[in-house]
Amino acid sequence: MAGREQATADVERGWGGARTFYLPYLDIPVTVFETTRDGKRRASPRHFGLVAERAGLDLHMEPELRRRGLFDIVLYRSGFDLDGGFAVPAAAEIARAFGVPVGDIVVDWAAARLVLDVAAPQSLEGDVMVAQGEHTQVMTVERDPSGLSGPGGTVRLVAPVAVEPGALARVTLAMVARGSQDIMIVPGARQIEVAMSSPWASPCFLGARLPVQRDITPEGFEALWSQAGSNLAVAAWSVLSSPTATAAARDAAFGLRLLQPVDTYRMVERAVKYGMLFVVTTFFVYVMFEATGGVAVHIVHYGLVALALCLFYLLLLSLAEVWGFGPAYLASCIAVLAQTGLFTRAIAGGWRRMATFVAVLGAAYAWLYVLLDMQDFALLGGSLGLFVLLSVAMYVPRRLGSPGAVPVAAQ
Helix, strand or coil, X not given: CHHXXXXXXXXXXXXXCCEEEECCEEEEEXXXXXXXXXXXXXXXXXXXEECEEEEEEEEEEEEEEEEECCEEEEEEEEEXXXXXXXXCCCHHHHHHHHCXXXXXXXXXXXXXXXXXXXCCHHHEEEEEEEEECCXXXXXXXXXXXXXXXXXXXXXXXXXXXXXXXXXXXXXXXXXXXXXXXXXXXXXXXXXXXXXXXXXXXXXXXXXXXXXXXXXXXXXXXXXXXXXXXXXXXXXXXXXXCCHHHHXXXXXXXXXXXXXXXXXXXXXXXXXXXXXXXXXXXXXXXXHHHHHHHCCCCCHHHHHHHHHHHHHHXXXXXXXXXXXXXXXXXXXXXXXXXXXXXXXXXXXXXXXXXXXXXXXXXXXXXXXXXXXXXXXXXXXXXXXXXXXXXHHHHHHCCCCCCCCXXXXXXXX
């Protein structure tokens, strides 16, 4: 497992790991005039932050598997299309937010800008484009934060926008970002709707909110989140940038993880859970040989066969890292069946007993492979298989110890 974790870390370092994305907000510079104790007027620059009144986010994820050494890593490239509307307040509302009379503030409407905090700028591909009406522009990196501080480890991208007091400022944003496995969205809007789609067929939904609609097929998935009245929809940028608000934002995030349904280690781990069943099945066959054919099987023989069955899982894991799970499973089965079959031929005598043993154990391995390939019906398949196995175990020795029972002649 350590090798897989190291391979994942190496790939994510160059491509990008799990990603959390924040929605953009509107920043309006404000000058607040305060009267000092000596009666002088002092101007203090402030920033008024405004989240979107309504925001619609459309994400389409294109997944791919990158091989690093012996391991496959799930990566994705996602397009982001955001349509947001900002209800610009009047100067009186901004003054009320700062707790001063309207005559003590000056709002610089012309300097309003859209701000996007990016947690991992290396994950972006190309420019982040912002459109307002017919005007389209590229967001630029904020070199002088002017006292603003965003969530830890983020880079601030900005673009000027035109706003009018009391009007709705509508903007659209488009970008492409890369990541690995997880993608999370912080719902920083009063009303937000997020639609995600991908040709990946095994999503795992995470976070504070599950999708209200989802459709998962072998060809991919579509999911829709809808949230109104978000507690992150606050109007003061000083609150948005506080450590407490940053932690709350992460706690409110939702999204998904791209799972690998045929992950080698996960499949081997599931197979190991059935190990005792194979040992019991093998011992049952040997007991039947002793009871019906007069074959004396020593306890050492039982132990050697049990060790051979345990070796199956070590072969499976080591070969799967090179060949993949399917070919490794087939090769391990053939090796163990040949080894234990020939051993059974030597201690039980006769090719027929060997063929019986190999058939029973081979059927058990085939049944296990079907169970491992199941996702939703593994428990049902396992229960039915155990029922059939117990039925056979009850039928075969039904005449043991009964009057007139005739032992089967040794082959």
